[in-house]
Amino acid sequence: EIVLTQSPATLSLSPGERATLSCRASQSVSSYLAWYQQKPGQAPRLLIYDASNRATGIPARFSGSGSGTDFTLTISSLEPEDFAVYYCQQRSNWPPGYTFGQGTKLEIK
C-alpha cells in the first residue's frame, strides 16, 4: 500500500508570501497525484490533477510539480482566502483505491 507523507504539518506564513507544500509517496505514483484545498465546514476542492495541471477555475498562483515520489504544491503569493488545509491524493492500481496524505494546515502568521 502506498503511503503519502505531507510536510510540514503546519505552515505559518503571511499574505503575499510564497508557500511550498510537500508530498512524498512511499513508492512511485508516476504523475498520478492530485492536490485539494479544504476550508472549515466545506468539502474539498480540487486544485491540481496529474501532478501539474490546474483544475478548472483555479487561479494561476497555484502550481504543482514533481513525479515519481516527490511532489510540491506552490502558492506563489498568498491571498487571505488561501489559508486552509491542503491534501495530496494518489490513485493506485494495486491495491486498487485512493490514498490521501494527512494534510498540511496553512495558517496566517
Place this chain on the structure above:
Amino acid sequence: EVQLVESGGGLVQPGGSLRLSCAASGFTFSSYEMNWVRQAPGKGLEWVSYISSSGSTIYYADSVKGRFTISRDNAKNSLYLQMNSLRAEDTAVYYCARDGGGTASSDYWGQGTLVTVSS
C-alpha cells in the same frame, strides 16, 4: 452546473445500518466513475469506496470491506452507500465525489452528510 447532494446521514447505534444517497445533476452521470470519501471529526480525508461508470467494478477500503456496499442507479442519477455493522470509528462526514474522467482525481464533491455512530 454539476451538483452532488448527499442525504441519509444521522445518528445510529453501534451495530446498526444506514443507507446514504447521492443525487447527481448537471452532467451525464452514467459516464463517470464515483467515490465515497469520509472525514472523521477533526481528522483527514479517508477514501471509502469506488464504483465504475457501469457499476461493474467496485473497490473498498480495508476498513469497510465486508460491511459497506456501494451501488448506483444510472437511470436515477444516484449513488448509494449501504453501511451495515456500524462502529463508532465510522463516525464521519461522508462525501460523494465524481472521478475526473481519467485524471485519477475527484473534480466535484458534494457537501457531505454526517453519520454519527453512538449509543
